[in-house]
Amino acid sequence: MTPRINARDREALRVLPRLMQRKVDGALRGSVEDLRDVVGSLNQLKGVTQLLLPVFHAQLEAYPVPDRISPDVVPVIMLAKWSLGGIVQICHNLGNNISLGERIVHDAVASKWELLFPWMQFFSNNFLPPSQRPAALPHGLSVSTYEALRITIHPLSTLCQFTVAGRQMMRTNPTVQAFFFRAWVIVDGLKSDDVADPLREGDKNLSALIRANMCSLSVICMEDTPASLPVSIIASAAGGIFPMATLALRYIRRMTKEVSNMPEPQSRARENVDFSSMTVCATGLAQAILFMQSLGDREGGCQELLLQIGSIRTVLSAVTTLWERLLTPAWNSSDNEADIGLAARRRVLYIAYRYIGYSMNCANDSALVISQALQHGLLECLLRTGSSRAERVDNTKRFDDDHDIQLLKELPRFFVFSKVLRVLHPALQRLDRVDLQERASQDPVLWEVWQAVDSAARTFTNFHELPEGAPFYRYRCCSPKCSLNFFEDDVTAYRCSGCMLTRYCSKVCQKDAWESGHRVHCRMLRSALGNQDVHEIRKSLPVIAMIESWICEERVNEIRALDKDTVKTSPDDRSIVEVDLSVYPIELNMYSLREYFLVCGSHTFEREVAESITASEDSPYDVVAVKVRLGREYYSLFSPATALGIAFGWTSGIRGGRYIHDHPRAPDT
Numbered sequence: 001m002t003p004r005i006n007a008r009d010r011e012a013l014r015v016l017p018r019l020m021q022r023k024v025d026g027a028l029r030g031s032v033e034d035l036r037d038v039v040g041s042l043n044q045l046k047g048v049t050q051l052l053l054p055v056f057h058a059q060l061e062a063y064p065v066p067d068r069i070s071p072d073v074v075p076v077i078m079l080a081k082w083s084l085g086g087i088v089q090i091c092h093n094l095g096n097n098i099s100l101g102e103r104i105v106h107d108a109v110a111s112k113w114e115l116l117f118p119w120m121q122f123f124s125n126n127f128l129p130p131s132q133r134p135a136a137l138p139h140g141l142s143v144s145t146y147e148a149l150r151i152t153i154h155p156l157s158t159l160c161q162f163t164v165a166g167r168q169m170m171r172t173n174p175t176v177q178a179f180f181f182r183a184w185v186i187v188d189g190l191k192s193d194d195v196a197d198p199l200r201e202g203d204k205n206l207s208a209l210i211r212a213n214m215c216s217l218s219v220i221c222m223e224d225t226p227a228s229l230p231v232s233i234i235a236s237a238a239g240g241i242f243p244m245a246t247l248a249l250r251y252i253r254r255m256t257k258e259v260s261n262m263p264e265p266q267s268r269a270r271e272n273v274d275f276s277s278m279t280v281c282a283t284g285l286a287q288a289i290l291f292m293q294s295l296g297d298r299e300g301g302c303q304e305l306l307l308q309i310g311s312i313r314t315v316l317s318a319v320t321t322l323w324e325r326l327l328t329p330a331w332n333s334s335d336n337e338a339d340i341g342l343a344a345r346r347r348v349l350y351i352a353y354r355y356i357g358y359s360m361n362c363a364n365d366s367a368l369v370i371s372q373a374l375q376h377g378l379l380e381c382l383l384r385t386g387s388s389r390a391e392r393v394d395n396t397k398r399f400d401d402d403h404d405i406q407l408l409k410e411l412p413r414f415f416v417f418s419k420v421l422r423v424l425h426p427a428l429q430r431l432d433r434v435d436l437q438e439r440a441s442q443d444p445v446l447w448e449v450w451q452a453v454d455s456a457a458r459t460f461t462n463f464h465e466l467p468e469g470a471p472f473y474r475y476r477c478c479s480p481k482c483s484l485n486f487f488e489d490d491v492t493a494y495r496c497s498g499c500m501l502t503r504y505c506s507k508v509c510q511k512d513a514w515e516s517g518h519r520v521h522c523r524m525l526r527s528a529l530g531n532q533d534v535h536e537i538r539k540s541l542p543v544i545a546m547i548e549s550w551i552c553e554e555r556v557n558e559i560r561a562l563d564k565d566t567v568k569t570s571p572d573d574r575s576i577v578e579v580d581l582s583v584y585p586i587e588l589n590m591y592s593l594r595e596y597f598l599v600c601g602s603h604t605f606e607r608e609v610a611e612s613i614t615a616s617e618d619s620p621y622d623v624v625a626v627k628v629r630l631g632r633e634y635y636s637l638f639s640p641a642t643a644l645g646i647a648f649g650w651t652s653g654i655r656g657g658r659y660i661h662d663h664p665r666a667p668d669t
Contacts, residue, residue, distance in 0.1 A: 212284025268330035329390035386443030527605030
C-alpha cells in the first residue's frame with residue numbers, strides 16, 4: 001500500500017522549500033533515503049515541522065507491523081524507523097513549551113496512539129536486548145540500541161509531559177506499564193557505549209539522560225495508582241520482588257555516579273550543555289528516590305527489603321557525593337530560575353531527606369533506620385547542606401517546609417533507644433573532628449535547631465554510657481538466689497513469658513524468683529513494656545527510665561503547675577503525669593487516672609497496676625506514664641523507673657538533675 005495524505009495536508013506542504021517538497025514526494029513513494037533526509041532537515045525547518053506529521057503518520061499507516069525481521073520487510077522497517085524518529089524529533093524540539101506542546105503532542109502522538117504503539121512494541125521487542133533479532137541483520141536494516149530506545153520511549157515520555165491523558169494512561173493501562181517497565185529493566189543493564197548515538201559521537205551524557213527520563217516516567221506510573229497493579233507489573237518485568245528492589249537501588253547509584261562523572265560546568269547557566277545535563281540528571285536521581293519510596297509505600301514487605309539491602313546507605317551516599325556540586329551558586333540570575341536554580345537543585349537533597357524521614361516514621365524497626373543513617377553520615381550531611389547566603393532563604397518558610405529541618409527536629413525522639421544511642425556517640429565524635437560549625441552556622445534556622453538536637457544527643461548518650469543504662473536483666477539470672485551471668489544471646493536462658501523481661505539460668509531459678517516476689521512484680525514489668533513484647537523497648541528500658549527520671553527532676557515545677565489544674569477538675573481522683581518521648585521537645589501532660597484511661601483506652605497498661613502504687617505525700621503526681629513511638633506505633637508504658645526500682649532495686653543514677661556516677665566521656669581516638 002502506498003502512503004497517502006489528504007489534499008489539505010498536501011497543500012500545506014507547499015510552504016516548504018522546493019528541495020524538501022521533492023524529498024517528501026520521494027518519501028511518499030516509499031524512498032527510505034528521501035524520508036531519512038526529511039527527518040535530518042527538521043532542525044532547519046523552524047516553525048513548520050508539524051506540517052510533516054501527516055507524512056510520518058501515513059508511512060506508519062500504510063504498512064502492517066511485521067511479525068518478524070526478514071529481508072522482504074527491511075524497507076518497511078526502515079520507513080517506520082525514520083517516521084517514528086521524525087515524530088520524536090518534532091516533539092523534542094518543543095522543549096518545555098507547554099502551551100504549544102499540548103496541541104502538537106496531541107496531533108503527533110495522542111490522536112495516533114493506536115497507530116504508534118504497535119510499532120513501538122515491534123522495535124522494543126526486536127531491537128532492544130534481550131530480543132529475537134537475528135545475529136546478523138538483513139542487508140539495509142540498521143537500527144541501533146539508542147535509536148530503538150529513542151523511538152520507543154520518547155513518544156511515551158512526551159505524551160506524559162504534555163497531556164493529562166498520557167499520564168492517566170501510564171497510571172492505569174497495564175499493557176503500557178508492562179511495555180515501559182520492560183524497557184526500564186533493559187536500560188538498567190546497558191552500558192554507556194550501548195546507547196551511543198551514531199550521529200553524536202563522543203556525547204557521554206546520553207545514557208544518563210535516558211536513565212533520567214526513565215526515572216521520571218517510573219514515578220508517573222506510581223502516582224494515584226492502586227498498589228497491586230504497577231508493583232506486580234514491575235516485579236514481573238524485573239523477575240521478582242527482590243530483583244525489582246535491587247534494580248531500584250541500582251538506578252539511584254548509577255544516576256549518582258553519572259552526575260558525579262559529568263564535567264564540572266564552566267558556566268552555571270541554562271545555555272551551558274554540561275550544566276543543563278547535570279541538572280536534568282540530578283532531577284532524574286530525585287525521581288529515582290521518589291520511585292523507590294513509592295515502591296516501599298505500596299508493596300507489603302518491599303519497604304523493609306529495601307532497607308535491608310541498603311537504601312539508607314545508598315541515599316546518603318548520593319547526598320555525600322553530590323551536595324557540593326548541586327549547591328554551588330552561580331552568583332548570577334540563574335540561581336533564582338525555577339528549573340535550574342539553587343532551589344531546584346536543593347530539591348534533590350530534600351527528596352533524599354524526605355525518604356529517610358519517611359522510613360524512620362513508617363518502618364517496622366525505625367530505630368534501625370536511624371542507626372544506619374547515623375552510621376552513614378546523616379548528621380554530617382545535614383550540617384553540610386544547610387542553605388548558603390546565595391539562597392536568600394525566607395527563614396519562616398524554611399523552618400516550616402524544608403525536609404532537612406523537619407528530619408533534624410524529629411531525630412531526638414529516637415535518642416531513647418539503645419540501638420540508636422550506640423551509634424550516636426561515635427557520630428558526635430566524628431562531628432567534633434570535622435568541625436562543621438562554620439558551614440552550618442550560615443543557615444541560622446538549621447543552626448538553631450541543631451544546637452537543641454546536639455544538647456539532647458550528648459545528654460542522652462551520657463545516660464546510655466552510665467552503668468544504670470545497661471539492660472542488666474539480659475545478662476544475668478534474675479533469681480535473688482543466683483548470681484550466674486550469661487551472654488545476651490544465650491539461647492539456653494529461660495525468659496518469663498509474663499513480663500517478657502526477666503531471664504533465668506534454669507527452671508529452678510525461675511520458680512524461686514516467682515516465689516520470692518516476681519509473681520507481684522511480673523505484671524508491673526509487663527506494664528512497663530506497654531503490655532507488648534517490643535524488642536527495642538525491652539533493650540532500651542533502663543535508658544527510657546533514666547530519661548523519665550531526669551525529666552521529672554528537671555521539670556518538677558512545670559509538673560506541680562499541671563497538677564494544680566488537674567486537682568481542680570478531678571479533686572477526688574489520683575493524678576498521672578505522662579512524659580511524652582514520642583515528640584521533641586519532650587512534652588508533659590497531666591491527667592486524672594480516670595481521664596488517662598479514657599483517653600488511652602486499651603493502648604496502655606492495666607489500671608490495677610497504676611492503682612497499686614503509693615506516692616510520697618510531697619510528690620506532685622501519683623503515677624508516671626511514658627509514651628514512646630517506634631515506626632507507626634505509639635506505646636504507653638507504666639513508669640519504667642518505678643517498675644525497675646520495685647522489681648530489681650534499680651536506681652536511675654540521677655538526683656537533683658545530676659548524675660550519681662562520675663562517668664566522663666571517653667577521649668576521641
